[in-house]
Structure formats: structure tokens, C-alpha cells
Amino acid sequence: MTETPNPNIIDADTLTGEMRPIRRVVLSLGSNLGDRFSNLQGALDALADTPDVWVTGVSPVYETTPVDSPEDASLFLNAVVLADTTLSAHRLLDRALAVEDAFDRQRSEVKNAPRTLDIDLIVVGDRFSDTDELRLPHPRAAERSFVLRPWFDLESDAEIPGVGMVAELLEKTGDEGVVRRDDLVLDLS
Template identity: 50%
Template sequence: MKVVLALGSNVGHRFETLQGAVDALFDAPGLDFVAVSPVYETEPVGGPPDQRNYFNAVVVGRTMTLGPRAILERSLSVESAFGRVREEPWGPRTLDVDVIMVGDLMSDDPELTLPHPLAHERAFVLVPWAQIDREAVLPGRGSVAGMLSGLDQKGVWLRPDLALQPPD
């Protein structure tokens, strides 16, 4: 199954945190690395508080053994390892790892809704994802390219000076 994860950081050493997250997500067995997007700098969304811009990227992996719950647990563990504290919704964070999709699975589980319920509205997810998978489809929503064509991409800037590397 294809696994798509969105990464974001706006506290501390943002780029180094994203690189560390890429390495950590694929360090354990069960999730194989496929691709990592370019890094984008993005304005925060969701309202207050005032905060620094994010660095965002998308990683694509494949699994034959991990289910959605195991992928979520790995994502939360990596967030925790990088000091993620959940103090306020939409607040600043050292690392955010969102599970965007796991294969074509659809779920209304409140702990892990699949596909991610807001991914189709988020240019900071769709722009980097489209860079590494031009044929990407978000289950139940359609093609990423099609969603992007109707989405405001203002506030999403490519950072050509920053390039994440595949995991070791």
C-alpha cells in the first residue's frame, strides 16, 4: 500500500527536524521509502496564535505489513522524539506528521480519519505531493492535480536552497 505523510515544522531548527523525521520514519522495518518532496515554506493556517512560517514536505512510502494504526503510532512516536507538545490547536510545533493516506483505505475513526479530512484543502500538502507524484489521487476526492487547480496557492513558496535526502 502507498503511504503518504505530510511533515511540518515551525519551531527550532525546522529543516534539520524535517530531515530527522524522514530518517526516523523509515528507520524501522515495515515502511519502505519511495520519495520525498522539495521543501516549501508556508504561512501558518488555522488562526491564532501569531507564529513563524512552517517548512513543509511530503514523503511517500510503501508497506506490505503495517496497518493504519501502526503508521499513526510510528508518526506520533517520531513527533514525540522531536519534542512535539500538543498545547493548543493550530499552535506552533517542532514537528507535525500527518497521515494523509494509506492505500485506498477510508475510515471515519476519530483517532485516524482516512484520508486526512483536510488534505484536499491544504496547498502546503498538495503542492509538495504533486511535485513527487504527478498522478497522485486522494481516495474519495480525486486527483491531486485537479484539487490544486482550484486551490489558492498563495503563501506556499518553494525553498530550492533546502533539499531533504532519502533516509540512510
């Protein structure tokens, strides 16, 4: 994972002339309420329609057992999206939250409560952040096979900065409760 996938490409802000590097980002999508597949497809479409975000890859869809959720929580559908962006991590987070809200995401005091849509920023270039608003890399991604398995499908040599190689992390977590759904294919049009 590099700060600028192609060091020869830098986007200049047309109003200020400020140069902004293009960063590779990894986002995790999940849904276990409503039409789960439509929620994931809608999230992918919204991300792809975001100015200064270029989706470069979408993983297969996986059906997964909820982790650290209430006992009656339904199975999730999960996928991982790779993109390049010139947006700052905070602007990208704002966009992810807005997309969740558009899909009627209800925030709850209940940890890992069921949700129509969850979009997590896993990695944003080589950025590290440890604030209440944004933690990068995502603090639990290395322990979540529902993130690691689809990401590995896209980039078998991927690395979580400061944590380790996705392949090695997936080997540690295993992929029990993570089932690939080849009958569900997200369309990047």
C-alpha cells in the same frame, strides 16, 4: 493510489505467516518551531529507519504561511513523503506520533498551535477510516496547498481516494503562501 502497488509482492509475517499487503502511503511533514529543517530531516530519517516502511520519494521543501494557526505563528517548512509499508494504518500512526514525541512535540488545546514537528497520514492505500483516532484520507488534505503542492511535485497524477485528483484540488486551492525552497533539500540516504 492502489492497495498494493505491485500485486505480485506480498509480505508474509515471519512469526504468524499472515500475509499483509504492501500499501502506498502519503505522509505530510511540517515544522515551525526550532530548527525546522533539521526537524524535517530527522522525521524523514526516523520514518526511513522504521521496519516495514520503505520510503520511495521525498518532495522538495516548501516554506508556507500557517493555516488556521494563532496570529503570531511562524512560517512552516513542509514536505511530503511517499512510502510503501506493510504496517497497518494504526501502527503507522503510532510510529508517526512516537517520532513527533521524539522531537519534543507539545500537544496543545490551541488549534494548529506551533510545533516542532507534525506528521500527518494523508493516504494509506485505499483505506478509509473515520474514528476519533484516525481519519483517512486526511480530512483537510484536499484544502491544504502545503500538502497538495509538494505531493503534486512527486506524483502529478496522484489522487485522494473518494475526493479527487491532486492536480485538480491544487488548482482549486491555489498555492498562495507556498514557496519552494530549493536551498533546502531533504536527504534520503
